[in-house]
Amino acid sequence: xxQVAGPIDIYSLQIPQLEQLRSALExxxxxLSNSLQQLKKFQIxxxxxxxxxxxxxxxxxxxxxxxPLTSSMYVPGVLxxxxxxxxxxxxxxxIEKSISDAETFFDRRVAYVTEQMxxxxxxxxxxxQNKEAIVGVMQQKVQQYLASQSKEGAPKQ
Amino acid sequence: MSTVARTKLDKELQKAxxxxxGLHKEVQKGIAAHSQLEAQLNENxxxxxxxxxxxxxxxxxxxxxxILVRQDLFEARDIVTKRLDYISGEMKRHxxxxxxxEDKQEVSRKQIGEIQAQYQSIAKK
Numbered sequence: 001x002x003q004v005a006g007p008i009d010i011y012s013l014q015i016p017q018l019e020q021l022r023s024a025l026e027x028x029x030x031x032l033s034n035s036l037q038q039l040k041k042f043q044i045x046x047x048x049x050x051x052x053x054x055x056x057x058x059x060x061x062x063x064x065x066x067x068p069l070t071s072s073m074y075v076p077g078v079l080x081x082x083x084x085x086x087x088x089x090x091x092x093x094x095i096e097k098s099i100s101d102a103e104t105f106f107d108r109r110v111a112y113v114t115e116q117m118x119x120x121x122x123x124x125x126x127x128x129q130n131k132e133a134i135v136g137v138m139q140q141k142v143q144q145y146l147a148s149q150s151k152e153g154a155p156k157q
Numbered sequence: 158m159s160t161v162a163r164t165k166l167d168k169e170l171q172k173a174x175x176x177x178x179g180l181h182k183e184v185q186k187g188i189a190a191h192s193q194l195e196a197q198l199n200e201n202x203x204x205x206x207x208x209x210x211x212x213x214x215x216x217x218x219x220x221x222x223x224i225l226v227r228q229d230l231f232e233a234r235d236i237v238t239k240r241l242d243y244i245s246g247e248m249k250r251h252x253x254x255x256x257x258x259e260d261k262q263e264v265s266r267k268q269i270g271e272i273q274a275q276y277q278s279i280a281k282k
Binding site: 086088089090091092093094095096097105112 | 197200201203204207208211215216217218219220221225228233237240
């Protein structure tokens with residue numbers, strides 16, 4: 001929100017201002033890496049879903065399988081229709097798709113998520129570098145300050 | 158005399174600061190709501206794209222509570238399109254509210270600046 005138009009020289013800033021910038025950047029980095037993690041999670045989910053589809057082959061029709069009711073409870077079942085699956089497309093909509101359609105659907109999803117991740121990565125890196133630069137300048141300033149303090153303090157003793 | 162003026166300024170300053178803080182919260186809330194809407198807008202857009210790829214014989218279901226209900230493809234497209242309209246409208250509404258709160262914030266900030274200038278003029282006397 002507090003975007004300043006044009007580049008500013010961070011050397012010209014005071015320590016409290018630098019600290020403010022640093023914490024703002026830190027927050028942004030936090031948000032960005034959270035999003036990135038979430039995207040990664042979805043990417044894995046889509047890839048796994050696609051892998052599951054490989055079991056849906058005609059020769060597996062009528063074969064027994066265990067259906068998870070919860071992650072720790074299963075009931076026996078039979079694969080009655082290996083030709084079609086129902087996939088969620090978001091906001092509560094589900095679409096019945098053939099296996100090959102479902103595969104391309106997941107491919108599309110993975111491509112989308114990967115694209116979003118690639119968009120985020122450079123921004124995250126940039127913010128990170130900015131933060132590092134600010135921390136560096138802050139350290140220099142603190143050291144300068146301490147040096148000037150000890151010079152002033154010395155003659156008094 | 159100057160203490161009276163000072164307490165008056167103190168009160169004014171406090172009030173102005175409170176206003177700015179309140180507005181700041183409002184802006185933050187607006188931005189949060191806006192980004193949530195943006196996420197919903199994106200999700201609905203993706204759904205609409207998916208629905209657009211389907212043919213007439215595709216079967217579409219809608220999750221209602223714990224059950225999947227069969228839904229007509231055209232009806233589904235209609236619902237999602239309407240949702241997109243609604244969400245865009247809501248986003249515009251929030252944008253306006255955010256802008257207004259920010260403008261008000263600017264006014265109050267100027268007020269604070271003026272009060273601070275008055276403090277200084279009192280101190281000089």
